Amino acid sequence: MATKQIIHGIYSDEVPLLDACAKLRASGIRIKDVFTPFPVHGIDPVVGVPRTRIAICAFIYGITGLSLATLMMWYMMVHDWPNDIGGKPNWNYYSAIPAFIPITFESTVFCAAHGMSLTYLLRCWLVPGAKAKNPDPRTTDDKFMIYLELNEEQSKKADEILRSTGAEEVNYKGTITIEPKY
Amino acid sequence: MNTDKLNFVVPAKAKMTSMILMAVGLVSIICMFLFDKQPDDHHYHATRAWANVFAGSFFFMAIALGAAFFLGLQYAAEAGWATTIKRIIEAVSWFLPVGLSCLLLIFIFSQLHMNTIYPWMAEGVATEGSENYDAVIAGKIGYFGIFWWIRTLLYMVAWVMFTWKLRQNSIEADALGHEEAKGYHWKNVKLSAWFMVVFAVTSSTSAWDWIMSIDTHWFSTMMGWYIFSGMWVSAMITVTILVVWLKKLGYLEFVTESTVHDIGKWMFAISFLWTYLYFSQFMLIWYADIPEEVTYYQTRWESYKALMWTVLMVNFSFPMIMLMSRDSKRNYFFLIFVGVIIFIGHYLDIIMVVMPGTVGHHWTGISWMEVGNFLFFLGLFIYVVLNNLSKRPLLVKNHPFLEESAHHSY
Numbered sequence: 001m002a003t004k005q006i007i008h009g010i011y012s013d014e015v016p017l018l019d020a021c022a023k024l025r026a027s028g029i030r031i032k033d034v035f036t037p038f039p040v041h042g043i044d045p046v047v048g049v050p051r052t053r054i055a056i057c058a059f060i061y062g063i064t065g066l067s068l069a070t071l072m073m074w075y076m077m078v079h080d081w082p083n084d085i086g087g088k089p090n091w092n093y094y095s096a097i098p099a100f101i102p103i104t105f106e107s108t109v110f111c112a113a114h115g116m117s118l119t120y121l122l123r124c125w126l127v128p129g130a131k132a133k134n135p136d137p138r139t140t141d142d143k144f145m146i147y148l149e150l151n152e153e154q155s156k157k158a159d160e161i162l163r164s165t166g167a168e169e170v171n172y173k174g175t176i177t178i179e180p181k182y
Numbered sequence: 183m184n185t186d187k188l189n190f191v192v193p194a195k196a197k198m199t200s201m202i203l204m205a206v207g208l209v210s211i212i213c214m215f216l217f218d219k220q221p222d223d224h225h226y227h228a229t230r231a232w233a234n235v236f237a238g239s240f241f242f243m244a245i246a247l248g249a250a251f252f253l254g255l256q257y258a259a260e261a262g263w264a265t266t267i268k269r270i271i272e273a274v275s276w277f278l279p280v281g282l283s284c285l286l287l288i289f290i291f292s293q294l295h296m297n298t299i300y301p302w303m304a305e306g307v308a309t310e311g312s313e314n315y316d317a318v319i320a321g322k323i324g325y326f327g328i329f330w331w332i333r334t335l336l337y338m339v340a341w342v343m344f345t346w347k348l349r350q351n352s353i354e355a356d357a358l359g360h361e362e363a364k365g366y367h368w369k370n371v372k373l374s375a376w377f378m379v380v381f382a383v384t385s386s387t388s389a390w391d392w393i394m395s396i397d398t399h400w401f402s403t404m405m406g407w408y409i410f411s412g413m414w415v416s417a418m419i420t421v422t423i424l425v426v427w428l429k430k431l432g433y434l435e436f437v438t439e440s441t442v443h444d445i446g447k448w449m450f451a452i453s454f455l456w457t458y459l460y461f462s463q464f465m466l467i468w469y470a471d472i473p474e475e476v477t478y479y480q481t482r483w484e485s486y487k488a489l490m491w492t493v494l495m496v497n498f499s500f501p502m503i504m505l506m507s508r509d510s511k512r513n514y515f516f517l518i519f520v521g522v523i524i525f526i527g528h529y530l531d532i533i534m535v536v537m538p539g540t541v542g543h544h545w546t547g548i549s550w551m552e553v554g555n556f557l558f559f560l561g562l563f564i565y566v567v568l569n570n571l572s573k574r575p576l577l578v579k580n581h582p583f584l585e586e587s588a589h590h591s592y
Contacts, residue, residue, distance in 0.1 A: 042440075042591035055508065086469055098465045 002180075005155045006173040008136060009146040009162040014040045017144045020165040021046045024146070029158055033147040035139035057119050058112045065111025069104045135173070143168075149176060187433050188575040192568045200568070203561025210554020211235065218551065232297035233540040234551055236288050238559035240392065241416070241532045243281025244409070245563070248417025250275035250345040251381055257348070257374035262583030263444055263590045266437045269578060270424050272349050273570035274417065280566050282338045284559075285392070289334060299540055302326045302398045318399050330391055337384045344377040356579040363580030385410045396539035400478045404463035409535075411459050415452040415497075416528045419521045422449050424567070426514045426521075433576055439512055440591045446511035449521065450501055456528075457498040481538040485545045489534050496527030529556055 011017040014036060021043075024031055031047050044051075074093050077083065077100075082090040090096050121127065139145045146167075148158055162170050214231040253271045256264045264271070292303050301319065306312030308323040319326075348370055355366035386406025394405045402408075422445045428434045429442070467475045482490050501524050510516040533552060537545055578584060 041589075044592075086471060088469070098461075098468050101461065101465065 002151065002178050003175050004149045004151055004178060005175055007146075007148040007150060007155060007158060007162075008169070008171040008173055009148070009158075009167045010136070010138070010169040010171065011144040011146075011166065012142065012168055014043075014144055016166040017146065018043065018046050020146060020162060020167065023161050023165060024148075024158060027157055027161065029148070029150065029154055029161075031146060032149045035134060035136065035145040035147065037140055037142060037144070054116055054119065058116050061115030062108045062112040064115075065108040066104055068111070069107030070100070073100050073103060136171075149178075186435070188577055190428070190433060190568075190572045190576055192572050193431070196564070196568060200561045200565040203557045204565065205561075207554055207556075207558020207561055210550060211558055214551045214555065229298055230537075230541045230544070230551060232288070232291075232299055233536050234555040236285075236299055237529075237532045237536045238555050239281060239284035239288060240536075241529055242277060242559045242563045243285055244413035244532075245416045245420050246275050246277035246281050246345075247341060247385075248413035248415075249421065250278060250341065250348070250377075251385070251414065252417055252421075253348060254344070254374035254377040254381065257370050258378050260371065260583075262586040263441060265578060265581050265583045265587035266434070266441060266590075267421065267425055267445070268352070268581070269574055269576050270428070270434075270571065271421055272352060272574075273567050274420055274424065275345050276349060276570045277563055277566050278345050279342055280562065282342065286334075286338065293331075300395055300398070302395060316398075322398070326395065330395075333387065333391055337388045340380055340384060344373065344380065347373055348377070352578060353574060355581070356575070358580060360580050364582055366580075367582055385413075393535055396536060397478055399474065402463055402467070402475070402478070404459055404466070408456075408459040408463055411452060411456040412528055412531055415449065415456050416525065418445060418448040418452055419525045419528070420567075421445055422517055423521045423525070424571075426517055428576070430514065436577060436588050438588070438590050441587070442514075442517070443508075443511050444590075446505065446517050449517075449524075450505040450511065453497060453501040453505075453524065456531075457494075460494070460497075460531075478538075481542060482534065485543050486534055486538055488547070489530060493527060493531045493534055497524055497531060500524065500527070 009020065011020070017034070017036075018040070021031060021034065025046070025048055034043065034047050036043070043049075070093075077090045077096075078093050084090070085096075085099070088096045088099065093100070134140065135147060136143070136145055146162070148155075150158055159170055211231070211234075214234065215228050218228045218231040249271050253268070253275055255261075256268070256271075288297075288299070291297055292299050295303070295305065298304070301307065301316070302323065303326075304314045306314045307316050308320040309315060310320075351366045351370045351373070355363040358366070389406040389409035393409055394400070394402065422442075425434060425437060425442060425445060429437065464479065467479060501520055504516065504520045505511055510520075530548075533548075581587075
């Protein structure tokens with residue numbers, strides 16, 4: 001069991017915030033989260049957010065869509081009831097393949113796009129009725145916040161860095177007890 | 183922002199290379215005209231040689247036009263990211279007058295019946311009783327003839343004027359203070375908005391007039407977009423290769439990795455636009471199976487099958503597999519490697535568009551003629567573009583989005 005201090009470092013601009021993030025990370029402090037009123041470009045590597053894996057998901061969803069469409073068209077157009085459309089008989093999948101390409105394409109895009117959106121929403125738990133997890137609503141207006149969960153020794157170091165980089169406020173929001181995972 | 187090395191000096195090696203390319207190409211072109219003995223249906227016209235010269239002129243002119251379009255697009259959309267590479271795009275776009283002059287020269291020779299690129303230009307094609315009489319062309323002749331020439335000259339003048347003015351405003355703004363320069367930026371935004379409208383119409387109609395009318399009997403509503411997507415992707419490839427090359431030479435330190443990544447994305451994305459239009463045109467004609475439409479693909483399927491498949495594989499599958507991941511678009515080697523290959527792929531695409539309507543079934547595959555001719559125009563293009571690049575600083579001075587672009591990262 002470890003008790004950790006919750007610290008909110010509030011800034012009024014993104015430039016000192018990025019500076020603080022870089023300094024915090026350089027001194028070995030893990031940044032739990034950052035809240036900004038607008039997307040700040042280039043913030044991910046500075047905060048230490050690992051690279052997104054959504055591209056891998058997109059690829060898998062795309063392949064799924066492609067396979068489903070192929071299976072569907074093969075069953076409908078070739079296996080179950082072969083039709084002769086415009087002098088192009090569907091005795092096998094390959095002979096009329098240009099006709100199948102648009103559907104394959106659409107299905108791939110459909111599944112990749114919807115799969116990605118749903119994955120994102122579920123991963124961030126942005127479901128209907130979900131409670132907003134914003135510790136300080138001012139970050140939706142004009143304030144920038146670094147959110148830290150640190151032990152006592154690190155708290156002191158972080159406090160110094162936050163103040164020296166021009167934090168407007170450094171708020172201590174109580175402690176949190178973290179259960180060991182094993 | 184590191185703004186050392188703003189003045190580009192053409193490396194002696196690059197200058198030499200472009201000269202050698204031009205010399206080799208010129209010899210090939212002369213040989214091509216002397217030794218190209220492929221018979222026409224009626225007379226000897228050096229058809230293949232002319233078709234090659236036309237393809238070369240059109241392809242490289244189209245790159246410059248694509249770059250001009252992209253430049254206008256950035257202004258019209260008020261996009262900031264590309265500001266640091268604006269001068270490179272400008273340099274590419276100013277090959278336009280050279281490319282258009284080559285085309286104009288060929289058109290004049292066509293009108294003088296020195297070549298048979300355009301069947302509708304033949305004498306007596308619309309006169310009943312003439313040996314060249316063609317009932318189908320006679321029905322369309324009002325659209326061709328003098329009306330065609332008026333349109334052709336209008337496109338040329340309009341494109342050159344717009345591109346010239348965009349470049350001129352950009353260099354004039356450099357000499358001013360930061361505040362006065364904003365006026366020039368707005369001028370360019372307005373100009374670009376008009377250019378986009380003009381370009382939307384003329385890119386389509388010029389493709390009908392210059393490319394589609396080679397197969398005068400045939401028609402396709404996809405042709406304008408198809409040619410346009412080809413020129414756009416070729417322009418993106420050219421800009422990418424130039425930027426990476428200049429960075430390797432130690433210039434362009436102010437261009438961020440994310441900007442390079444972004445032009446790589448354009449190269450990737452427009453490859454799909456091209457594939458989409460290429461396939462759409464094919465599929466509609468294949469499905470409808472109307473005799474007057476399918477002739478186009480019949481010639482290609484019978485005599486150009488290998489080329490047709492090569493073009494599709496190189497321009498679609500290859501960039502899709504190679505450029506899909508984020509890392510490959512940030513890797514200079516990959517960008518150059520893929521870029522060079524699809525650049526050649528898109529030249530082959532133009533060959534495939536031009537040759538069946540001119541050379542037809544006499545086609546024997548890619549030969550020294552195609553290669554030599556390509557090398558000449560490549561040399562000319564490199565020479566002109568590098569020369570343009572050396573005439574102006576590599577970075578714009580007072581562009582309002584300059585800071586944004588210099589910090590472009592994600």
